[in-house]
Amino acid sequence: MSSHSNIIQSEDPSAVLRAAEVLGNGGVVAIPTETVYGLAAAIDNPASIEKVFAVKGRPTNHPLISHLSSVLQLHLWAKDVPTDAQLLANACWPGPLSVLLNKSDRLPLTVTGNRETAVFRVPANLFTRRLIDAINVPLAAPSANRFGRVSPTTAQHVIDDLGSEVDLIVDGGSCSIGVESTIVDFTSNPPQLLRPGGISQEDIELILGKRLSDQQGESRASGMLQSHYSPACKIHIANDLAHASELLIQLQTFGNKARIAQFSDNLPIYASTLYSQMRAADNEGFDSLIAIKPIATGLGQAILDRLLKASAPRF
Ligand code: TXA
Ligand code: MG
Numbered sequence: 001m002s003s004h005s006n007i008i009q010s011e012d013p014s015a016v017l018r019a020a021e022v023l024g025n026g027g028v029v030a031i032p033t034e035t036v037y038g039l040a041a042a043i044d045n046p047a048s049i050e051k052v053f054a055v056k057g058r059p060t061n062h063p064l065i066s067h068l069s070s071v072l073q074l075h076l077w078a079k080d081v082p083t084d085a086q087l088l089a090n091a092c093w094p095g096p097l098s099v100l101l102n103k104s105d106r107l108p109l110t111v112t113g114n115r116e117t118a119v120f121r122v123p124a125n126l127f128t129r130r131l132i133d134a135i136n137v138p139l140a141a142p143s144a145n146r147f148g149r150v151s152p153t154t155a156q157h158v159i160d161d162l163g164s165e166v167d168l169i170v171d172g173g174s175c176s177i178g179v180e181s182t183i184v185d186f187t188s189n190p191p192q193l194l195r196p197g198g199i200s201q202e203d204i205e206l207i208l209g210k211r212l213s214d215q216q217g218e219s220r221a222s223g224m225l226q227s228h229y230s231p232a233c234k235i236h237i238a239n240d241l242a243h244a245s246e247l248l249i250q251l252q253t254f255g256n257k258a259r260i261a262q263f264s265d266n267l268p269i270y271a272s273t274l275y276s277q278m279r280a281a282d283n284e285g286f287d288s289l290i291a292i293k294p295i296a297t298g299l300g301q302a303i304l305d306r307l308l309k310a311s312a313p314r315f
Contacts, residue, residue, distance in 0.1 A: 006164065007155065010127035010172035020134045022168045028052050030144045030158045031131065032172025033123040035096045035181050035198050036151035036275070037158050038067070038141030039166065040131075049110050049140060055165045057147040063113040064140040065098055065181075068122050069132035077138060078120060079104045084208055085186040091207045093122035094129065096177050096198025100185040111140045121181050125172055143180060150231050150275045150310070153178045157279060178272035179302045184212065192216060196301040198271075231278035235311040236290045244290045251288050258288035267299035274303060278310065 008015045010032055019029045023040070026047030031040045039056060041048030043066060053060045066077060071093045074081060078101040085099050103118035112118045120138075123129065132139050143151035144158045144166070152158045155171035182197035184204065193201055193212045205211055236251070236258075238244035244260045251258035261277045264270040274291075281289040291307050294300035 006167060007159070007169045007171055010125070010170050015127060015170055016130050016134050019131050019168055019170060023048055023131075023135055023139075026051065027167030028055060029131075030152075030155070030162070030166050030169040031125070031128045031139065031141060032155070032170060032175065033067075033125050033128055034175060035123070035177050035179065036153055036175055037144040037155070038065075038123075038128075038139070039144035039158075039162070040067070040139040040141040042135050043108060043111050043138050043140045046108070046110060049108075052140065052142065055162055056142060056145070058142060059147075060110075061113040062142075063115055063117075063119065064111050064142050065119045065121055066107065066111060066138040066140055067128065067132060068120060068138050069129040071122060073138070074101075074120060075104075077104050077107045078102060078118065082186050082189075082191075084191060084210075085184075088184065088204060088207055089120075089122075092199055092204075094124040095122070096124075096181040097121060097204070098181040098183045098195075098197075100183060100187055100194065102187060107138075117187055119183060127170060127172055148230060150278050151180060153272070153275050157276070160279070174272070174276075176272065177268070178275060179299070179306060182302070185215075188213075188216070196305050198299070198302065200298045201301060202298060230310050230312075230314060231289070232282045233278070233286045234288045235278070235307060236288055237307050237311055238290050238292050241292060244292050247290050251290075256287045257285060258290060259286055261289050261291045263292040263294075267294060267303065270294055271299045271303050274306060 023042045028051045029040050031038045041052045071089050080102050098119045098121040100119050145151050145161050153175040177198040180197045182199045183194040185192040185194050190213045294303045
C-alpha cells in the first residue's frame, strides 16, 4: 500500500514538513486521529477548505470541526467560553471530546458553514498535533470518508474512499477508539449531548457534576441526520446472539448473503472494530450484516447510535 506516492507514515521524520507544505499549497491531507481519520485543511487557506468539501462531496453549509494542538488555544478561536466547557476541555483534551461554542472573529465563516458557532477538539495523535503546531493555525477536518458513508479507521479505508483525490494520506495505523468524538453543545444551558462518541456521557457528567440534556429542537449537527454512517450492505440489529442466529437463517432462506458481525462485551473493542467490519462486509459482497446490540451505557451509546443510523432507511 505504501508504494503510492501520496502516502507517508506518520513516524516518517519528514511527514510533518511534507504535510505542512501540501496544506500551504492549497491541498488536503488525510490525518490520523484516535477516533477516525480526518480530511484536513488549514483554516486560513480558503482553497484547501473548498477542496475538503469538494473531495468529500459534502454540502458547504455543513460546518467542520476545528482541531487545536492544545487547550490553551481555545480562547483564541472561541469566545464566551463557559466555565463548564473549560473544565471539561481541561479534563478530556487531548481526547475524543468536541465542544460547540461561540466562535471568535478570527475563525473564518467558511469553516463553520456561515454559523457564529464552531466545534473544537484537541486530538490525541501526536503527529496531528505537531502538524497543527507547524502551521500555527487549527486544522479544519471532517471525517475522511465520502459524504454519508462510514468513517475511515485506517489509511487503507481513506484510500478506498478518496484515493488519489487526497494530496497526501498520513498513515498512523488503526484508530484506537474507532468511533467519532462526542460532541457537547455549550451554547445552551444545560449543555446538550449532540453526538454520543468516544468519551461516554457518564464520564462527562461525572467531570461536570451535572447531567447533560438530550439534543433539543432542530438538528444542528449533520451527524444527526437519520441515515448517516451507512455501509452499502444492510445493517440488521439483533438483541442477542440467539436473535442474530434466527435473523441469519431468515435472511439466508431468502437468498441473502448475510453474516453476523463479531461482537464483544468489551465496548472499546467493539467500537474499534465496528466500522472496519462494515467495510469488510461491503468488500466481501455481503448484502446484510447482523450486529448485536451492545448495552446502552458507556461507549455502547455511541455504538448503538451508529448502528441505528447505519440501519435507517437511506435517503
Ligand atoms: O472524531 C471526530 O470528531 C472526527 C475526527 C476527524 O476529529 N471528525 C468528525 O467530523 O467526525 P465530521 O465533520 O464528520 O462531524 C462533525 C460534526 C458534524 O455532524 C457537523 O455538522 C457538526 O459536527 N458540527 C460542526 N460544527 C458545528 C456547528 N457550528 N454547529 C453544529 N454542528 C456542528
Ligand atoms: Mg463524518
